[in-house]
Amino acid sequence: MAHRIRVRPRPKPVAVESLNTLRSQPWFTVATSFEHSLHQQPGEANSRQDWELEAFIASGGKLPSVFDQDPSLRSGLGAASATLPAWARRTPEDPSTLSPWAGGASGLSDGVSGIYSPTSFETLAACPFKYFLGNVLHVKETAEPGDAHRLEARDRGAIVHDSLERFFVDAAAEMRLPGPSDTWAVEDHARLAAAAGEICDRFEAAGKTGGAALWYVDRARILRDLKGFLAADDERRLVSGNAFLHAELSFGFQPKEGEESANQPPVAVPLAGGDVVHFRGRIDRVDRSPGGELIVYDYKTGRASEYKNLSSADDPLSGGRHLQLPIYALAARAAFGDAPVSAYYWAASEQEGYKAYGYQVDEATLTRLGEVLAVLAHLVGDGLFPQVPGKPSRNSYENCRYCPFDRVCPSASRTGAWESRKWSAGLADYVALTEAVSSEPAQPGVPSG
Numbered sequence: 411m412a413h414r415i416r417v418r419p420r421p422k423p424v425a426v427e428s429l430n431t432l433r434s435q436p437w438f439t440v441a442t443s444f445e446h447s448l449h450q451q452p453g454e455a456n457s458r459q460d461w462e463l464e465a466f467i468a469s470g471g472k473l474p475s476v477f478d479q480d481p482s483l484r485s486g487l488g489a490a491s492a493t494l495p496a497w498a499r500r501t502p503e504d505p506s507t508l509s510p511w512a513g514g515a516s517g518l519s520d521g522v523s524g525i526y527s528p529t530s531f532e533t534l535a536a537c538p539f540k541y542f543l544g545n546v547l548h549v550k551e552t553a554e555p556g557d558a559h560r561l562e563a564r565d566r567g568a569i570v571h572d573s574l575e576r577f578f579v580d581a582a583a584e585m586r587l588p589g590p591s592d593t594w595a596v597e598d599h600a601r602l603a604a605a606a607g608e609i610c611d612r613f614e615a616a617g618k619t620g621g622a623a624l625w626y627v628d629r630a631r632i633l634r635d636l637k638g639f640l641a642a643d644d645e646r647r648l649v650s651g652n653a654f655l656h657a658e659l660s661f662g663f664q665p666k667e668g669e670e671s672a673n674q675p676p677v678a679v680p681l682a683g684g685d686v687v688h689f690r691g692r693i694d695r696v697d698r699s700p701g702g703e704l705i706v707y708d709y710k711t712g713r714a715s716e717y718k719n720l721s722s723a724d725d726p727l728s729g730g731r732h733l734q735l736p737i738y739a740l741a742a743r744a745a746f747g748d749a750p751v752s753a754y755y756w757a758a759s760e761q762e763g764y765k766a767y768g769y770q771v772d773e774a775t776l777t778r779l780g781e782v783l784a785v786l787a788h789l790v791g792d793g794l795f796p797q798v799p800g801k802p803s804r805n806s807y808e809n810c811r812y813c814p815f816d817r818v819c820p821s822a823s824r825t826g827a828w829e830s831r832k833w834s835a836g837l838a839d840y841v842a843l844t845e846a847v848s849s850e851p852a853q854p855g856v857p858s859g
């Protein structure tokens with residue numbers, strides 16, 4: 411049987427020339443731009459944004475009171491009006507105050523009333539504007555699964571951390587932890603490899619591991635690093651006589667609803683000046699020495715160069731860039747009793763030789779912690795978040811090279827901009843804190859025993 415196909419005629423496109431023939435119609439209007447249309451036909455807004463723009467235009471550029479209810483819009487318009495005229499007139503910035511464009515955000519700060527991660531304050535010390543974007547405005551990178559050409563460093567770190575966490579937590583629960591002079595058995599190596607394999611598969615399924623050839627290499631390297639880590643752990647316990655005490659000590663996190671948690675309370679650090687800042691975190695591991703000292707470890711999977719002189723530095727907190735160890739030491743003391751504490755970054759890779767870098771956290775270090783945090787808390791409390799790029803380094807700046815906000819920061823002469831803005835009101839203590847410390851790659855230091 412023959413079928414008839416009915417084709418619905420499509421409307422013909424209207425040529426621009428024919429539009430001109432319609433100009434005489436009473437319903438026909440010409441708008442040369444979107445903004446022009448808002449000027450021309452107020453009251454015909456199609457969306458909330460259109461309506462807000464109309465209200466703004468009708469006010470002659472002054473903010474109508476209705477915008478008081480939208481603080482982000484007010485701040486954005488305030489920042490734009492504070493900056494654009496200066497650009498247009500090419501007049502120099504007022505060096506005595508931080509403008510909204512340069513990181514002055516006093517209206518947006520609610521002080522240091524939350525529970526913070528040590529790394530967020532480390533970011534604040536390195537570049538307050540980076541902290542502002544990531545931790546105050548919560549701007550996030552947009553990464554699409556499948557975009558990565560190769561496993562990213564942070565995902566590699568997550569695989570290694572998750573694998574070691576699962577392995578050590580299971581070993582502790584099953585009473586398989588070795589004594590100081592014991593070594594991990596062949597079956598233990600197989601358990602760690604199996605745990606790591608499962609976690610690798612999960613990252614692969616999520617599209618985070620990049621091309622097949624490079625992932626083959628990266629996966630093999632992760633498994634090799636983990637196998638070597640168990641051997642390094644055998645050696646460390648044998649040489650030091652330390653015993654494994656606890657894996658994954660978390661503090662300051664809110665347990666999820668219905669979840670039973672071994673979570674410890676937040677660490678409260680008293681500041682010089684009387685305030686208190688609260689911290690949360692996860693300590694990878696705590697050991698105990700034969701003399702009763704607590705030994706805290708934080709596993710690191712990247713380059714260890716920035717930690718190499720911590721043990722011998724005048725300021726082991728590096729002007730606020732290294733705060734994890736003393737805060738973790740306080741958390742370990744709170745959990746296991748008031749004992750001396752040493753804290754270390756432990757490089758979990760063959761490339762870095764599985765060395766650990768750190769120091770004994772004494773009272774002088776804890777006093778210094780309170781002083782450093784007071785300076786940083788003052789920035790947050792006063793809403794002072796200047797852009798601090800650091801020294802020029804490899805076609806960029808040392809703080810900006812791996813910063814996710816590199817593209818949104820003004821690119822011209824970042825060092826020059828910071829050099830002129832650092833004299834702004836309220837920044838003197840921050841400048842004194844951070845500029846006394848060299849962030850150049852460190853000299854080889856003393857690995858822990």
Ligand code: SF4
Pocket residue numbers: 537539540797798799807809810813814815816817819824
């Ligand atoms: S790009 Fe540089 S100046 Fe801008 S936020 Fe990042 S570290 Fe700071």
